[in-house]
């Protein structure tokens with residue numbers, strides 16, 4: 376099928392053509408690009424956002440459940456963050472020496488994150504995970520790394536995925552993925568190279584709940600093999616609990632990486648951890664021109680204050696809980712239990728889609744996105760809630776499900792996907808969760 380362009384997205388298509396002439400991929404981020412959405416049936420460029428809503432370049436309005444891939448934890452143009460940022464803009468952005476605000480932000484993280492005794496700041500989540508891994512290598516004098524989950528764009532991690540083009544084989548050889556909730560597999564992976572693993576780094580949870588004792592088991596196995604235990608809290612930080620998944624699950628890692636929600640969209644991240652390990656940062660090269668950039672530090676201080684003051688975590692769990700319950704009911708009511716599933720914690724639920732005899736998972740996902748977007752719901756596989764999502768936004772989401780789930784049910788049951796899809800099915804591009 377040739378994609379039939381939808382006039383609703385005419386300006387997005389024009390801008391895509393223009394961007395493609397000067398920007399490879401026409402976007403800075405795979406998951407924000409045309410490969411993440413149904414061809415010709417999705418907006419590709421946004422113009423602005425306010426609270427929980429965004430507008431595309433065609434003027435279409437959406438309730439945004441992507442939220443910049445999760446950093447927007449309070450909402451767009453949050454008044455408290457904007458005020459703090461405007462104030463800082465008038466006083467300077469990137470200075471020639473460290474500032475007092477860096478100290479204050481580090482003190483705040485030490486207060487709220489269980490493992491944090493010392494802190495260094497980065498800009499992207501990948502800075503924080505790469506920094507933690509380099510520190511672990513320095514501390515242990517070892518090279519190998521065991522990984523579980525997604526940890527960013529840098530060589531040491533991305534070399535383990537299908538998107539490893541450009542990563543040297545020698546680097547790829549040093550990183551071993553291990554499966555979630557399988558302590559024996561981890562033990563075997565570490566035992567395969569005795570005395571060589573510097574660290575085990577993982578997301579504490581994304582779609583699947585940790586089995587009882589699993590996270591503590593990972594920590595124990597890592598330590599038994601002389602490796603450090605690192606939690607990647609780029610998503611879970613300030614979302615699962617104020618102090619992240621380690622706070623929620625009660626398992627304290629040696630090091631952890633935070634980012635995303637920390638600055639409500641401003642580029643800031645942090646490596647935090649045990650004082651004796653973080654002491655390596657005195658010598659390890661984790662140093663860049665925009666380190667300590669003051670506007671993002673001001674944004675992070677304002678964001679964290681608000682997350683704590685307004686019990687934002689409680690709001691995310693409450694709104695998410697409402698959606699998870701309602702969505703599960705609707706999935707059952709439409710007989711889609713073998714097609715769709717909701718997993719993850721309510722503060723960050725993930726919609727799973729299975730292949731069925733009537734349609735492939737990618738056909739179903741394409742139809743789902745095509746129709747949710749047409750109804751003004753910007754969404755991907757996860758539901759990325761923010762403090763700005765009010766009851767009306769949740770009602771809009773549920774109303775869209777009420778329209779779209781019956782269509783999916785019909786398309787699957789009658790093997791009639793071709794009648795519903797207005798474009799070719801999306802193709803798997805990159806899957807790590």
Ligand SMILES: Cc1ncc(COP(=O)(O)O)c(C=O)c1O
Pocket residue numbers: 444499500501502504524525526527528578607608609610634635
């Ligand atoms: C768990 C996790 N770790 C690390 C990263 C990398 O963060 P960034 O894209 O900000 O470099 C991400 C990004 O999605 C993530 O989800």
